[in-house]
Amino acid sequence: MxxxxxxxxxxxxxxxxxxxxxxxxxxxxxxxxxxxxxxxxxxxxxxxxxxxxxxxxxxxxxxxxxxxxxxxxxxxxxxxxxxxxxxxxxxxxxxxxxxxxxxxxxxxxxxxxxxxxxxxxxxxxxxxxxxxxxxxxxxxxxxxxxxxxxxxxxxxxxxxxxxxxxxxxxxxxxxxxxxxxxxxxxxxxxxERKVPPEASLFQKDSSSPVVCHATGFFPKAVNISWQKNGEDLHEDVELRETLPNQDGTFQKRSVLTVSPEELDKHHYTCIIQHSSLEKEMVLQVSDLRVSGGVWMGIIVAAVVTVLIIICVFVWMKKKKKKKKKKKQPSGQK
The missing domain is CATH 3.30.500.10 (MHC class I-like antigen recognition-like)
Structure with a gap:
């Protein structure tokens, strides 16, 4: 079946x-x-x-x-x-x-x-x-x-x-x-309407497969392919079946599974072709990895900032308590 x-x-x-x-x-x-x-x-x-x-x-x-x-x-x-x-x-x-x-x-x-x-x-x-x-x-x-x-x-x-x-x-x-x-x-x-796809690349983490995803397109026929250094790539690629969306359009994804070292060493691109497009869509995996690094940097910076704020807040509370103790009369307990 x-x-x-x-x-x-x-x-x-x-x-x-x-x-x-x-x-x-x-x-x-x-x-x-x-x-x-x-x-x-x-x-x-x-x-x-x-x-x-x-x-x-x-x-x-x-x-x-x-x-x-x-x-x-x-x-x-x-x-x-x-x-x-x-x-x-x-x-x-x-x-x-x-x-x-x-x-x-x-x-x-x-x-x-x-x-x-x-x-x-x-x-x-x-x-x-x-x-x-x-x-x-x-x-x-x-x-x-x-x-x-x-x-x-x-x-x-x-x-x-x-x-x-x-x-x-x-x-x-x-x-x-x-x-x-x-x-x-x-x-x-x-x-016979033509609705162009929305395309994106995503990856859970640096060692996960790279997913090229097209959605929201009509008619159903679409072609998603990969290139490595400008040459067509067929190995390490899994093309998933086309699925319907609730609004009468379709979605499809292709999964590229290579090591992080291979991604860094070579230039990978996802190519999407559809009858609604005047020219093919080209998505660069390198852009995904750079943008992923930028976002990771932003997240780390945000976490560090929050930790600094917490530390300053705790330090100020301790300082206030020490000042109160100093102001109390010697006979009070």
Whole structure:
């Protein structure tokens, strides 16, 4: 499932006319108090709709689309969701039997979607998972299924006897694209807006990894890279997944892990590229370390100042007490 998540969140840097529609479907065995089937749709990374087996209806969740009145279309989407729900029940029942999982809670996942570029090129994908692990994926070019383990081979052989691959190809390359184009038309002002990222470098302490963080940007596609002495750097770098913010924008970070000696010895920079920017953003790690040293100096100076004030205050109080003792008459106690 880890590679599945990487596929979903790894979008290439593209213009604002690059759009995607993604579906996340989950089926779960009986035994807990949640819907046995749920489906979530996202357009360009923004949630647009939700369906579950309890309500048996599509709920529009995105602010940019929830007031849409195309009743005929949402009726069609609801009918599709009902069919997917029935397919998922069969898929889950057969997969549980295949693994001989007669007890416990088990889940099946289907992650699929389509992408449309401004040059007219399109791409689709379809992958299934079971209990959080990759299970089967569809090769749209050859209409074959790829199994990731021995158990999945049995399902692969069974599915390749049916027209499941052909049906999914039609859905992903035609129906999915039609829906995507419709949704982009509905929410063009939101989906094609450009919001530049706010970028920063931070480090917990001098021996911690350096984090290059971009946030508040839209669309979702962004590229964060590192350079060492002007050359592209790929080692010691961990690129984290893109995450949504509550305001409908996104954030992403890349982590550079090198020793303090390496940071002092070489010139490191973080490069951020986004379709909203006329030119790339360049952040110098040396600036972070200098500014970190300045702030550390300020903090130390502030602490020393406070200590001096406390010491002077204590000294003055002791001095006043001594003066009072001297002024007291010799007969008083």
């Amino acid at each position: 880890k590679s599945l998540l990487l596929l979903i969140f790894s979008l290439h840097l593209a213009s604002a006319a690059h759009h995607s529609l993604q579906f996340f479907l989950t089926g779960i065995t009986q035994g807990i108090n949640i819907p046995e089937f749920t489906a979530v749709a996202q357009v360009d990374g923004l949630q647009s709709g939700y369906y579950d087996s309890n309500s048996r209806k599509v709920t529009l969740t995105g602010e940019w689309i929830k007031d849409n009145k195309d009743e005929q279309h949402w009726k069609e989407v609801t009918q599709k969701s009902l069919r997917f729900q029935e397919d998922f029940r069969i898929f889950l029942d057969k997969t549980v039997q295949l693994f001989n999982h007669t007890v416990g809670i088990h889940t099946c996942q289907w992650m699929s979607g389509c992408e449309l570029n401004d040059d007219g090129t399109r791409r689709g994908y379809s992958r299934y998972g079971y209990d959080g692990e990759d299970f089967l994926s569809l090769d749209l070019n050859n209409l074959t299924w790829t199994a990731v383990n021995q158990k999945a081979l049995a399902a692969k052989r069974e599915w390749e006897k049916t027209d499941k691959a052909t049906n999914q190809k039609n859905f992903l390359e035609n129906i999915c694209i039609e829906w995507l184009q419709k949704y982009v038309e509905y929410g063009r002002a939101t989906l």
